[in-house]
Amino acid sequence: MNSPESATSAPSAASDTDLRSWLRTRVAHYVQLDVADIDTTATLTTYGLDSVYALTLCGDIEDHLGLVLEPTVAWDHPTIDALTRHLEETLAQTSPAGESG
Structure with a gap:
């Protein structure tokens, strides 16, 4: 098992993994692929995500996280x-440190 590599980002691993998983699921839904086929390091345009889907994704993220985002967020963080x-950093800036709810 390669746990030493993942241990470097352990403090934020739980929420980061949940958010990454949610984003993978949304992208898979939009492009009609299995979640397992979505590579989190590939650009969203690799999967044919166009501007309409990018705006829809932005809206979904806003609803899911209660944030207001720039409509270009998917292009700025491809x-x-x-x-x-980016979303983890934004959430950290909008929430008091150490508080979650």
């Missing part, structure tokens, strides 16, 4: 991994 990192 992979699920990059988008997850």
